[in-house]
Every structure is written in structure tokens, then in C-alpha cells.
Amino acid sequence: GYYGYDISDFDTLIKALPRNHNPLATFTPDKVVVKFDSTLVYSAYNWLETKGNNIIYIYGGSDTWSATAVPPSDSTNSLWFFIPGGNHGSARISNLPDGDMLKLETTLENWLGFDVNMERLAK
Numbered sequence: 001g002y003y004g005y006d007i008s009d010f011d012t013l014i015k016a017l018p019r020n021h022n023p024l025a026t027f028t029p030d031k032v033v034v035k036f037d038s039t040l041v042y043s044a045y046n047w048l049e050t051k052g053n054n055i056i057y058i059y060g061g062s063d064t065w066s067a068t069a070v071p072p073s074d075s076t077n078s079l080w081f082f083i084p085g086g087n088h089g090s091a092r093i094s095n096l097p098d099g100d101m102l103k104l105e106t107t108l109e110n111w112l113g114f115d116v117n118m119e120r121l122a123k
Contacts, residue, residue, distance in 0.1 A: 049073045054111050056104065058093065060086030079107055094122035 007014070048055070048070045055078040059066040062085050072080045081100050083091055096104060101118060108116045 045070070048076075050075045053077050055079075056108075057081065058083065058091050058096070060088055060091040063087045063091060066091075079104065092122075093118075096122075 050073070052070070052073075053076045055076070057070055057078065057080045059069050059080075059082045061082045065088050066082065069080075069082075081096055081104070083095050084097070086095060093101075093104065101122075105116055105118050108121075
């Protein structure tokens, strides 16, 4: 899946696609052959797993996108949270369980060196 957007305000501006076609589903023009090169994907994955420090990952426990989550690694100091029953739309700081919220707050304060206003951050 991919995000859907309300584009009705742009109906009169869209010239290249039929009105009943979702332009968000069009990634390349017709007859363009795209060859996928996984080099960058594997390079980024390796960096995140071995050197990606100070990153906060928040996933929904029931989200299909979590199947491609960067797995927790002892090689970095990043944080991983999987919100029980959460989905892509609800995997947010504001929905973290209390214990995870406290862990996030403590870690952020250690990383940043100042107090963090979690109420404001969770909006």
C-alpha cells in the first residue's frame, strides 16, 4: 500500500491522467523499463544496523509495514518500539505505552542534554 491523498482540489489541473485514475499509483510513464538496483537499500540497511545511532523507531505491532522494520541491534544506541495492536496510522509517540514513553523521555534527555516536554512532543 501507499498513502492516499485527497486531490480533488487539483482536478482541473490534472491533464495527463484520466479523472478516474489515481495519479498516486503512477510512478513511471508508460513503457519505461525500470531496473531496481538494491545497492543503496543494502548500504542504508547496513549503516542503520551498525552505525545508526540516536534513531527512534516506532512501529505498529499489527502493521504490515513493520515486516520491513529495521531490526533492533546491539551495535547502536537507537530505540525500537512496537506498539501492541498498532498500525501505520497509530504508530506515534502519543500512543506509546507509559513504560515506553518514560524510556523515550529518559533517552532523549540523555542524548540531548536537556529536559524534554513529552506532552508537546507527543502532539
